[in-house]
Amino acid sequence: MHSSAEWQPVSTAPSDRELEVCVLDYDGMVHALVRPCHRDGAEWVDPATRKPLGIQPTHWRNWIQSAN
Numbered sequence: 001m002h003s004s005a006e007w008q009p010v011s012t013a014p015s016d017r018e019l020e021v022c023v024l025d026y027d028g029m030v031h032a033l034v035r036p037c038h039r040d041g042a043e044w045v046d047p048a049t050r051k052p053l054g055i056q057p058t059h060w061r062n063w064i065q066s067a068n
Contacts, residue, residue: 018063019062
């Protein structure tokens with residue numbers, strides 16, 4: 001079993017929870033998005049608005065809300 005902090009391949013992303021995802025930027029660098037995302041079929045959406053984000057993540061892990 002994997003730890004919730006370990007990055008997983010995007011092909012295994014669940015659709016039943018908020019996720020932290022990594023994307024490639026224009027320079028080919030991988031970085032994590034600062035807001036949660038939700039998988040809705042083949043689309044990635046903002047969990048608050050359900051609007052499509054137009055991203056193609058490479059990896060995911062469970063979203064852990066920060067205590068800020």
